[in-house]
Amino acid sequence: MTTRHHLPVAYEHGTGGSILSGTSRTDAPGGCAEAEEDDRLLQVGDIAKATGKTVRAIHHYEEVGLLTPHARSKGRYRLYDHAALSRVRWIGKLHDLGLSLSQIQQIVSTWEASSSAPGAMSRIRDVYQQKLEEVREQIAHLENLEHELVASLAYLDTCETCDPAELVAACTNCNLHDKSKAEPELVAGIRGGNGHCRQGSNHR
Amino acid sequence: MTTRHHLPVAYEHGTGGSILSGTSRTDAPGGCAEAEEDDRLLQVGDIAKATGKTVRAIHHYEEVGLLTPHARSKGRYRLYDHAALSRVRWIGKLHDLGLSLSQIQQIVSTWEASSSAPGAMSRIRDVYQQKLEEVREQIAHLENLEHELVASLAYLDTCETCDPAELVAACTNCNLHDKSKAEPELVAGIRGGNGHCRQGSNHR
DNA sequence: CGCAACCCTCACGCATACGTAAGGGTCAGG
DNA sequence: CCTGACCCTTACGTATGCGTGAGGGTTGCG
The missing domain is CATH 1.10.1660.10 (Multidrug-efflux Transporter Regulator; Chain: A; Domain 2)
Known part of the structure; x- marks a missing residue:
């Protein structure tokens, strides 16, 4: 505009x-x-x-x-x-x-310094091929995190049934959650870790 | 060890x-x-x-x-x-x-400053919920790139049939590729862009 | 006690990918 | 010619997440 x-x-x-x-x-x-x-x-x-x-x-x-x-x-x-x-x-x-500008620059250099067209393309191909694998790994990793997030959200749903007057310190002794499944790491990490007297692992 | x-x-x-x-x-x-x-x-x-x-x-x-x-x-x-x-x-x-350490710190602060346990969990939930959406977007984005990579690799396959004596400059006039499908952006970007007299878009 | 393996506290360094300000031209309609 | 919208070069600044010493204690077996 x-x-x-x-x-x-x-x-x-x-x-x-x-x-x-x-x-x-x-x-x-x-x-x-x-x-x-x-x-x-x-x-x-x-x-x-x-x-x-x-x-x-x-x-x-x-x-x-x-x-x-x-x-x-x-x-x-x-x-x-x-x-x-x-x-x-x-x-x-x-x-x-995920390529840095200098890595991209290398591709460009490779291309420009190359005389044989198919030769150059072949090297580009290699880079792409490798990147493809990396991207697939990244996707897998993110899907993992996605699942963890979903699990954590489900776990946290239970907290809605908790008494709002309850103090955070009381979470240590919480017994509202499904005992059959472990506390997701994304939840466990929130509590403890800052020195305050804590250590219970799974609320029982 | x-x-x-x-x-x-x-x-x-x-x-x-x-x-x-x-x-x-x-x-x-x-x-x-x-x-x-x-x-x-x-x-x-x-x-x-x-x-x-x-x-x-x-x-x-x-x-x-x-x-x-x-x-x-x-x-x-x-x-x-x-x-x-x-x-x-x-x-x-x-x-x-994808959270920065300071963002993580904010979560921790939120948690520690909170008196109401379910209240705190609720805010954590919101963060996770939003992150979940972002992660899904990222995954979609990566899958997009994955497809582009696959398409580009397929496109570059054709280059293997090219005469190794061919110069990179000749790519501009290449007619080996399937004319029905456009040149992938990941391929198009390689050529041109460095000022040298170039501009043809789709090899014809 | 001696020593290896650890740990502590500064505190500057680094790589990326631009952001941003400074001081000063260029372009073309009116 | 004036002017507003753009563009140029130079160059220091910024945010992240640690890396990497320097100089110097701590721990506890043997």
């Missing part, structure tokens, strides 16, 4: 859909003959908005070698092509996958 | 199962009449080993108010009761759930 007024080179004219489109354009220097399609360039702010990142983050990606502007305007404004959008989203996803 | 020799107060004698048990004991000062059960005290190193944390981490937990030794030896050694084990494991789980 932030009304854009005067753009140097990349324009928006739409009403909010995908940012920019327009008439004026600036083909970047460098002698790249390209098909038409959509070669309007984007400013850093456009990239930021379109990807949900901050301008600072985009700059940061550049600092660590993850992104390079396609060109610069006369006034040294960074100008990006649309591939930059893919790149930034890609960075975000890999980051979500 | 680090042989323990001279312990101040908490002993081990077992053969590796659960750390400690023994004969000598030191009931902590403070006038806590307790049932027998298992009130031998543990040193910080014991807690560390039993929980997989480092001694420094245990100290750190204390620094931020998450854990307090049950007592101190004459020589100022920290002595913990078994509840500390639960507490440390609990901290670890909550941390895995």
Whole structure:
């Protein structure tokens, strides 16, 4: 909604859909003959908005070698092509996958230093393959925690039947809970552990 | 297997199962009449080993108010009761759930400042309930990434049929891939984004 | 008593991924 | 030409969760 007024080179004219489109354009220097399609360039702010990142983050990606502007305007404004959008989203996803920016940088380096295309892809594949396993482990771990949470919530349900006048210290001797199942760790950890005279384990 | 020799107060004698048990004991000062059960005290190193944390981490937990030794030896050694084990494991789980130590501290404070037991439990419940939803979101997110990884790997499989002499720059014009499905974002981001004259989106 | 194995209290260090402020140009409509 | 909305570079700041010494006691078997 932030009304854009005067753009140097990349324009928006739409009403909010995908940012920019327009008439004026600036083909970047460098002698790249390209098909038409959509070669309007984007400013850093456009990239930021379109990807949900901050301008600072985009700059940061550049600092660590993850992104390079396609060109610069006369006034040294960074100008990006649309591939930059893919790149930034890609960075975000890999980051979500738990890769650090420097690890991502290594992938980029690997790719760029590689001459053989399938060779490069093969290494990327290895990284992805390994990440896939890690992600599956993480999922399993989270599902574990999920179950623990559910169990704890069920356990804590019983507390609703407790007398509100009861003091927390009395929990140690509580006998409202189902004796057949142990106290979930997520519950056990709350009590005790701060030195105060405590130690009973399972309320009996 | 680090042989323990001279312990101040908490002993081990077992053969590796659960750390400690023994004969000598030191009931902590403070006038806590307790049932027998298992009130031998543990040193910080014991807690560390039993929980997989480092001694420094245990100290750190204390620094931020998450854990307090049950007592101190004459020589100022920290002595913990078994509840500390639960507490440390609990901290670890909550941390895995994405809570920061200070957030965990808030839970502890909430608990300790609370007089009404069910009231306190109710607030803990709320936290857990919310965490449960977050965890489920995280799982969904990871599953999304998992699918993207799988799709990308499938896509990259095709690259194996590519001529190893092919240059990475040629990927732009690659036509080996199934034209019916789009290039996964995890693949698209690799190419382009570093300014070099590029911009074709889907290899045609 | 001697010694190994532990523990204690500072207190600075570190890696990540930006946040944020400072001081100062650039762009294009009006 | 003016102006508002943007952008640039430089550079220090921040929050987390411990890591890593430094310098120096404590414990208790033998």
